[in-house]
Amino acid sequence: MAIFGFGRKDKPDAPADSPAEPAAERPRGILDRLRAGLAKTAQVLKTDVRDLFKREGRLVDEPFLEELRAALIRTDMGPAAAEAIVADVRERLRARVVDPEVVLDSIRTQLLARLAPAEAGLKVAATGPTVILVTGVNGSGKTTSIAKLARRFTRDGKRVVLGAGDTFRAAAVEQLALWAGRLEAEIVRGEPNCDPASVAHRAVARAVEGGFDVCIVDTAGRLQTQSNLMQELGKIRRVIAKQIPDAPHETLLVIDATAGQNALSQAKGFKEAAGCTGIVLAKLDGSARGGVIVPVAEQFGLPVKFVGVGESADDLEAFDPGAFLAALLEGALADGG
16 A cells, blocks of 8 residues: 655654755855865866976976876766867877966866767656656665755745655665655655555556646665566556656666766666666765766766755756866866865
């Protein structure tokens, strides 16, 4: 039997691993949030770029290019992007003494070319509830990303119902239930270890019957085999589509930015199994690996739709390549740090 939980005015204690309540002094603008979230990555790049030009009159030669490649790799942007930047600098600037800003321009141009195609808005239903399926490995930040996504909708006055479809993890269900209370959203869940597809079915049915604007369905982060995972996700998609033919309208894959290149290999199966339409890059504030967004966009061939840039429920931003690069590269030549 489905269990319907209704949001309450009183707010229960948050789970230990959930984002904190918004702080009054927290910066509100997207650029400020990205600056904060990318501070560690920007610091790595800033320090390494300055070091390249410590020697006055530094010539763009092969040793310089090797140092540049190593600096770029340290941001986790991946070998393909790093090599493209190095190749561009080699072709245009080899055997010249250049200003650091010229090198930064090449970095900016090459990264924008890779990230700009990833910019895309969230697809919503023309009529009835928008259904969003959320996938990702356990520990990727999937549950808290769902809460942050729900917060974006409730902040805009939308009514949201959550489907606790990760039924094999009691902690995930309880965490999502706590978030539902905090966000004044409704939640549908089943008994522990029950069929996740049945929870998805009931959540979508509740969204339709109750006139909700959005239904967000969590899914299992792990099953015994890849085959089991693919079968389960396929079943969830089918039961949703039976109720709303063009649903799910979005299937978002949550990737942990702090996992760096490992996150890419972990998540490949989810793209194939779930028919993902976009990526949420979580925990962008957690390490110096913010550059991982570049190979994420390239290897998965999916738009990065949101980035998690902090611990607050409000710290989920729609991805903007221009703002991302501004936060990453501005001040790369600043003194100190």
